[in-house]
Amino acid sequence: MIIVHHLENSRSQRILWLLEELGLDYEVRRYARDPKTMLAPPELRAIHPLGKSPILEEEAVTYVESGAIMAQLAERHGRFGPPEDPVGARRWHQYMHYAEGSLLPPLFAMLVVRKLGLLGLPARKPIAGRIHEQLRFVEGELEGRDWFCGDELTAADMMMSFPLEAAGSRIDDMAATYPAIRRFLERCHARPAYQRALARGGEYAYAG
Template sequence: MITVHHLNNSRSQRVLWLLEELGLEYDIQRYQRDPKTMLAPKELRAVHPLGKSPVITDNGLTIAESGAIIEYLVDTYGNGRFVAERGTPAYLKQRYWLHYAEGSAMPVLLLKLVAARIGATPMPFFARPIARKISSGLQGGYIDPQLETHLKYIEGELAATGWFAGNDFTIADVQMSFPLEAAAARGGMGSRFPAIGAFLERIHSRPAYGRALERGGEYALLR
């Protein structure tokens, strides 16, 4: 039996989603973030040395990292579902977006989150103006322009077919769901990126996505 070590409001939600798409049985081991630090609890280190989610265990294996988990699940249980055909341009795109999600998109979004917290963290009154200036400078001078570049790039890609790897839904779309949900929550996209907005609406309307939310529980990125 597959066990998902699931942290609330985290990347592991997309693993639950893929499991629902594949129609697989699985158990959930739940973990809650520390309400002050928002970090994962130390209990996760008993599962994997980095103490982060997602992690799955299956047939004696412990597998971490969203992209590796997603590839393992479709390679082991997918029977060709939700993957582009090998040797095609769509397959190359699928592989690209599996890496891009965490290698390029998420670092900018994490910087956005950290910079915002610099300005909002409780501190002595005399330090607040300095912290807010640092936060504003980071966001306005570097982070926001970088995020805008990424969102424009993604918008252009999605405008072609509505999916990330060819004309059909694939694991690339599962992997890219989290950074785009994070961007919608933190990046102030508004209505400037209609193809991204349509993509999010499309994946959120999938029955398997809804079932994953029911199983996974709180997922604040959708607020």
């Protein structure tokens, strides 16, 4: 049995989505964030020393990192992995890493700077500039294509869904400014497996 340690309103939502797309049996253990700090509760540290989500338990192995979890699930079950054509395959590897490696860091920086209130004000504009630089690139990549690696949904799309959803909550007029990203997210949200994952994971602030 697969166990997903799932923090509310977090990256681990996309692991539930992949598990639903794969039609696998799994158990969700849901954790609430601390209402003041928004950090994960201490119970998660009992499962893994980093205390962050997602954490997957499978066949007595406990492991972390969304990209690694999704790549190994895709590989083991022979679906949603890299496409066979070499261009699509390169894009798959690129976006599996890009989501956490390049797109999320400025979004996280904005979250921190906003928490600082007045102290963080001077940093908001430059960080917003970094975010828009990434989003302009992503918008261009999605123009004329349904999914990041070709005609079919892959794990790379699922990896990209979370930072793009989170960007929507931090950037005003996100949907109007980036119509290809908006259409991409609508396609993600319309999938029955995405909706089933939402039902399994509980309330999720970013699917609107």
